[in-house]
Amino acid sequence: MAAGARRWATPETVRDKVRRRWDDGTLLRTLAEDQPVAPIEVPLAGPRASEIGDRLGEIQDWIGALEAGSRGGARYELRYKTIGGRAVGRNQIPTHAVVSRLAQAWDLLGVRAQVVAFEQMMLSAPDQRVREWVLARPVPALGHHAEWSQLLTAYRWLDAARGSGKYLRQIDAPGVDTKFVEARRSVLADLLGVSRQAGPFLTDLGLRTKPEHVRIRLAASIAPIPVSELSVRVGELDDLDVRFTTAVVVENEITYLTLPVPADGVVIWGKGFDVARLGRWAALQEAEVHYWGDLDTHGFAILHRLRTHLPHTRSFLMDSETLHAHRDRWGRENSPTNATLDLLTAGEAAVYDDLVSDRFGEQVRLEQERVNWAWTLDRLPYDWS
Template identity: 25%
Template sequence: MAELTSLSQIRNKLLKRWEQYHFHQLALMEQPHEQWLQVKLPKITGKQLLHEYQDVIEWLDNVADIERHHGVQLVKQQVSFTKLGKQNLPVAIRFADMESLTRYLGKWQQWQGFHLAKQQIVSQFPQLMPWVVGSAALVDKHQASWPNLLKVCEYFTQHPRPNCYIRQLDITGVDTKFIEKHKLILKLLLDQLLDDEAIDQRFDKMAEHGFEQRFGLKFDPPMIRFRLLDPQFWHEFAGMSDITLPLEQFAQLDLMIDQVYITENKINGLAFPKARNAIVIFGLGYGIQSLKSVPWLTQCQIRYWGDIDTHGFAILSQLRSYFPHTQSMLMDEATLLACKGGWGTEKASKAHKAERLNCLTASEAQLYHDLKTHRWQPNLRLEQEQVPMHRLEAWLG
C-alpha cells in the first residue's frame, strides 16, 4: 500500500544516507547511537486498520521480519484508537551499532576498511582528526592507499621543501607514479600538516606542476620552441635559428627584437617567413599560459595566429589576459570566408563552453558568437594550416 513504507524503501533511504557519508561523519563525531541509528516508520491510522486491515497485517509481518538481522530491533509504542482501542505498533527500526547497520546494508567490509583507515591516519597524525571528520568521502575513496599516503606525509613533515625531483624522494614502497596519481589528496593532507613556511601559497592548482612548486620539489620545466626570423640574430645561437629552451632560460633572453608571432601549428611555425627583429613561437596550445612569466614579452608587439574555431579564440583571449596589447592575425571573417574550401568541423563535444570570452575585441567576439551559434554551418572550424601561405605573406606585407 502506498502510504506504508516498504522494507526496500527503508533500505534505500538508509543507503542514500550511507552514500552521502551521513553515518560515517556521525560515527566519527562519536554521537550517541540512539540519536541517529534508527529510522522512523509511518504512523498507522485507525482508518487503515478498519478498511485496509489485511494490507496492514501484511505490512506488519514484513516489518517484523527485520528483527531476524542481528542487532536490529523494532521500537514499538502503544497507540490508542477510538474504535479499536489500544494497539502495540512498531514506530521505528533501531540498529544497535554501526556493525548491525552496515551488515544490514551489505557494507560491513567497506565500513571495516574505512574504520581501519581512520585509525591509521589519526594514530600517526592525531592533528588530522578534524580533517577526517570533514573528509569522510576522501578517507573512504583512498582506503587502499593510506599506508603509502601516510609515508609520503611523514617524509614531507621530516623533510619540508626537499628541493629534489619526485623520483628522488627516498620513501620505501612509494614510487613516482603513486605520488603523481595522488597529488590532489596529498595536497589536502600536506596543507594540514606542514608549517606555513613550507608551503608556497602562490601555487594552489595542480596544473603546471603546481604540486611541485607548492611543496618545494623540482620538475621538468615547460619547453619553448621558437625560430629566429631575422638572420642577424643567428650568430647569438651559434648559427642556429630553430631553438628549444626551458621556460626559465627563455624568460632570461636579451634579444633586440620587437616583434613576436605566436602560432599553434608546428609546420606553420617552421614555414613562417623571415621578418626583421622578430621571432615566431609555436606548438604551445593551452600551454601558452607559460608565457605569462616572460617579462620581456611586455615590450614586444605580439601577434597570435590560431585556428578559427572556439578554442582558437579561447587561447587568444587567454593570451591577451596576460598581454593586453596582443593582436590577432588571420582570425577574422574575411579570412574565414576566403578559405571556404578548407572548412572543417570542430567536435561538438570538445567545443569551448563559454558563451563569451572576456578578452576579445568587438569583431573577434562577434566571430566567436557566429561560430557558437552555427551561422554558417554547425561547429565550423578553419584550421590555420588551411590558410594559404600567400595570405600570410600578404598580411605581413
C-alpha cells in the same frame, strides 16, 4: 497480497532507511565524535483495522517477519499499538521500528568489518587535516582502506616536501613511488588541500614540474648565435642574449616550420603552453610582436592572454576576409568559449562575436594550417626577404 492493496513494511524497509544514514556518513561521524545516537524511527506501513478479520493469517506472518528481523532487539526495537474491536478482538500491531544504538545499525546493515576499518583509519590519521577529510566523506574514504597506509606514507612525504623544489621522481618514502602518487593524485590533492590537476598539483606544493620549452627560429642576421633554431626552457628565456626587432608567434608546428622568418627577427612556436609566460620575456617587450592563431574562439582567447603582457601585439590572418575566403575549409570547434575578451580590437571583436553567436554556422573554426599558403604569403605583415 491482493492487487492494489497497500504494501506493508518489511525488515528491508527499516534497513533502507538506516542505510541512508550510513551512506551520508552520519552514523560513522557519530561514532568518531563519540556522540549519542539520534534515534532512527521508521514508520511501518501495515494493515488497517478493517483488514484484520479477512487477513488475520497474513497479518500474523507479517508481524512474525518484522519480529524475526529485529533479532530480539539486536537490530531494531518495535513499537506497537492496539487495533481491533469486538468482532475480531484487540491485536498488537507494530507501528515503528527504532534504531537507538550504533551496534543495532552495524548488525542491521552488516557493516561491522567496515566500522573496524574506519576506526583504524581514524586512529592512524597523522593530523587534523586528514581526520577532517575522513570525517567529511567517511564511506567514500573507506574505499581507500586497503591502501591507506601507502596513502599516508605518500601524504607525509609530499607534505614535508612542500616548497622544496624537488621533482616528484625524488620521492623516497617506503612503499610508494611516482606512479603511485600520479594514480592517486585526486585523493592526495584533497588530503593536501591542493589542486587535483597534474601541473597545479605540483606547483601548489612547491615541487618542480617538467620544464616547458619554447622553440624559436632565428634570422641569420641575429648574432652571435650561428644556428637557425633553438629550444629553450621558458624560465631561461631572459638569459638568452638575443635582440631582435620583430617576433611572430604562431600556434601550429608545421606553420611555425614553414613561415618565413622576419629579417632581423624570430618565429616562435606558441603551441599549447601558457602564452602569458612567453609574454613575460623581456626581449618581446621591445619588439614588434605579431600573433597568428586559429580563427576560432580559443584563438582569440589566446591572443587576449598574450596581450595582457604584451599589449602592443598585433594579430594577422585572423580577420573576416580570411575567414570568408576559406569557407570551404571550415571545421567545427569543440567546446568553444564565450569569455569576455576586452583586449581585442574592434575588428577582432566583431569576428569573435560572429563565432560565439554562430552567425555563419555552428561552432565554426578555420585552423591556421588550412589557410591557403599563397594567401598567407601575400598578407604577411613583416619583411622577410
